[in-house]
Amino acid sequence: MQVDALADRLRFHVYALSDDSMAGRQTGSAEEHKAAQHIIGAFSELKLRPAGERPKTGGSAAEGKGSAAEGKGSAANGMGSTAEGMGSAASGMGTTARGMGTAASEGWKQGFTFTARKEFAPLQKLRIKKSVLVWGKDWHTLPESGGGLIKGRLQDVGYGISAPDLGHDDYAGQPNLTGRIALIRVNSPDGNNPHGKFGPHSLPARKIRLAFEKGAKAVVFYPGSDEDVIPTAKPDRRTQSAELPAVCLSRSAYLELKPATGVPVQLQTGVDALQVTGHNVVAFLDHGAAYTVVVGAHYDHLGDGTWGGTLQRDGSGPAIHNGADDNASGTAGLIELARYFSNANNPAAKAFNYLFMAFSGEELGLLGSAYFAKNPTYPLNQVAAMINLDMIGRLDSQSRSIGVYGVGTSPIWRVRVDSLAGNLKPKTHESGSGSSDHTSFYLQDIPVLHLFTGTHTDYHKPSDDADRINFTGMAEVVNYVVRLIESIPPNEKPVFVRTTDSDRSSAPSFKVTLGIMPDYFYEGRGVRIDGVTPNRPAARSGILKGDLLIELGSYETADMDAYMKALSAFSKGQTTTARVMRGDQILELPVTF
Numbered sequence: 001m002q003v004d005a006l007a008d009r010l011r012f013h014v015y016a017l018s019d020d021s022m023a024g025r026q027t028g029s030a031e032e033h034k035a036a037q038h039i040i041g042a043f044s045e046l047k048l049r050p051a052g053e054r055p056k057t058g059g060s061a062a063e064g065k066g067s068a069a070e071g072k073g074s075a076a077n078g079m080g081s082t083a084e085g086m087g088s089a090a091s092g093m094g095t096t097a098r099g100m101g102t103a104a105s106e107g108w109k110q111g112f113t114f115t116a117r118k119e120f121a122p123l124q125k126l127r128i129k130k131s132v133l134v135w136g137k138d139w140h141t142l143p144e145s146g147g148g149l150i151k152g153r154l155q156d157v158g159y160g161i162s163a164p165d166l167g168h169d170d171y172a173g174q175p176n177l178t179g180r181i182a183l184i185r186v187n188s189p190d191g192n193n194p195h196g197k198f199g200p201h202s203l204p205a206r207k208i209r210l211a212f213e214k215g216a217k218a219v220v221f222y223p224g225s226d227e228d229v230i231p232t233a234k235p236d237r238r239t240q241s242a243e244l245p246a247v248c249l250s251r252s253a254y255l256e257l258k259p260a261t262g263v264p265v266q267l268q269t270g271v272d273a274l275q276v277t278g279h280n281v282v283a284f285l286d287h288g289a290a291y292t293v294v295v296g297a298h299y300d301h302l303g304d305g306t307w308g309g310t311l312q313r314d315g316s317g318p319a320i321h322n323g324a325d326d327n328a329s330g331t332a333g334l335i336e337l338a339r340y341f342s343n344a345n346n347p348a349a350k351a352f353n354y355l356f357m358a359f360s361g362e363e364l365g366l367l368g369s370a371y372f373a374k375n376p377t378y379p380l381n382q383v384a385a386m387i388n389l390d391m392i393g394r395l396d397s398q399s400r401s402i403g404v405y406g407v408g409t410s411p412i413w414r415v416r417v418d419s420l421a422g423n424l425k426p427k428t429h430e431s432g433s434g435s436s437d438h439t440s441f442y443l444q445d446i447p448v449l450h451l452f453t454g455t456h457t458d459y460h461k462p463s464d465d466a467d468r469i470n471f472t473g474m475a476e477v478v479n480y481v482v483r484l485i486e487s488i489p490p491n492e493k494p495v496f497v498r499t500t501d502s503d504r505s506s507a508p509s510f511k512v513t514l515g516i517m518p519d520y521f522y523e524g525r526g527v528r529i530d531g532v533t534p535n536r537p538a539a540r541s542g543i544l545k546g547d548l549l550i551e552l553g554s555y556e557t558a559d560m561d562a563y564m565k566a567l568s569a570f571s572k573g574q575t576t577t578a579r580v581m582r583g584d585q586i587l588e589l590p591v592t593f
């Protein structure tokens with residue numbers, strides 16, 4: 001495409017998507033919807049058909065087409081008035097946007113529902129004897145607390161640890177706890193030492209589970225000394241709820257009340273889970289070809305940074321994160337690639353069908369693309385390759401360096417990536433597994449490429465704005481993608497190669513990694529494994545994709561947090577046992593880090 005004209009169109013999309021009125025395109029928000037409408041508006045001008053839902057069969061397919069066509073009409077109307085229309089729509093946004101949404105977004109969107117956050121329930125009450133305690137000051141709720149209104153009497157069970165092999169069992173000789181509220185000291189006889197011999201036993205989740213098994217109906221923790229550490233963390237969306245309500249007294253409240261066996265307690269507590277539905281936008285371009293190329297870009301970003309992901313650390317509080325580079329840039333590229341392939345008449349362009357996908361939920365852990373990979377609206381076995389555009393807006397005009405990831409996922413890539421680069425300088429990486437949406441397709445054994453102009457000081461900050469984008473550079477990257485796609489051999493499926501991957505969970509603070517890709521979508525108990533990296537501890541131990549990791553050594557891996565904690569307890573060379581559920585079988589596999 002002619003670079004200047006393309007750069008102008010890309011500029012239009014990037015400015016629209018990263019405008020303050022999009023409020024940072026938080027997954028599941030009204031502004032996510034608004035950004036989706038921008039994409040759908042552009043798609044509906046092209047020869048694309050909505051592909052957000054599984055195709056219907058027989059007569060209903062025809063009906064579906066009919067309503068899609070109507071949808072097209074009204075979308076086109078909306079499009080004409082783009083600039084002004086959008087401005088004036090802003091006043092009556094609530095009704096306007098929703099009204100438009102139901103008509104125009106018909107069939108284009110694929111919704112996915114997930115737990116967006118967990119928060120302490122608004123009602124938190126604790127009465128011990130006759131004293132009503134102040135929440136947040138005299139006591140805290142544990143992030144993993146279960147919920148409910150509980151009345152009962154305390155029963156002191158020491159540290160609440162049962163570890164006969166270590167010569168310590170707080171439950172030995174205890175009467176039955178049925179109907180009682182367990183009173184448990186935090187930490188362990190070793191003090192607050194997660195790497196000590198009581199390590200896993202001292203974790204609150206473990207103690208709560210044990211109290212539950214002994215019949216207790218809630219747990220009140222307390223700090224038995226000034227050195228004891230009181231758990232005051234907040235729940236996040238991946239926190240696994242424990243079996244019982246669990247709270248912890250402050251040191252001063254403990255000293256004042258001296259709670260003991262037999263003391264009456266009334267407790268109301270809990271953690272609320274907020275469900276949110278995000279939306280991918282999916283469009284299909286049918287060329288009647290044997291195979292399909294997926295082009296994807298995530299269009300969600302961090303909203304005002306309140307719900308995580310922000311790197312703004314100056315204490316200035318919530319601010320709109322416009323995400324011009326991350327990833328209005330890739331979304332703009334996606335739209336223009338859809339326009340190009342929709343209008344192209346050359347045989348190389350028509351050698352494939354195309355699935356153009358704008359993902360949401362990427363910033364929360366590839367949620368949208370992972371959902372699509374598990375619930376495809378188009379058969380994945382007909383997909384030849386997937387090209388991901390994530391952050392293509394900051395091409396350095398001096399170095400002209402462009403990151404190309406996934407080059408090892410098929411033997412077709414290497415020569416093409418280098419020879420078709422024009423005056424761009426590809427910096428290639430073999431791995432198909434990284435922190436963006438191509439990973440979800442790589443895990444389905446599809447050759448992938450991810451194009452990325454590199455990170456910068458505005459990354460994940462409110463200053464990632466449109467005026468810092470290199471639009472000419474973006475146009476060059478988009479043209480490079482066209483050359484790459486048109487060079488894929490037609491009428492065959494490129495060979496897929498599993499790469500030696502860098503582990504997503506290998507944060508530098510860990511001494512060891514397992515070499516798994518966790519399923520960030522999984523909300524049950526345990527860590528579901530979405531992919532296993534060859535030649536890493538998990539793969540060597542026989543852990544398979546699809547397994548549910550429930551324990552590592554004596555650590556329960558109830559959720560990602562617990563899994564990370566467990567990992568941090570091991571060192572290189574150490575051997576432990578991974579307990580995994582495979583189907584309804586529990587397997588014990590030796591793992592050497």
Ligand SMILES: [Zn+2]
Pocket residue numbers: 298326327362390391436
């Ligand atoms: Zn991104």
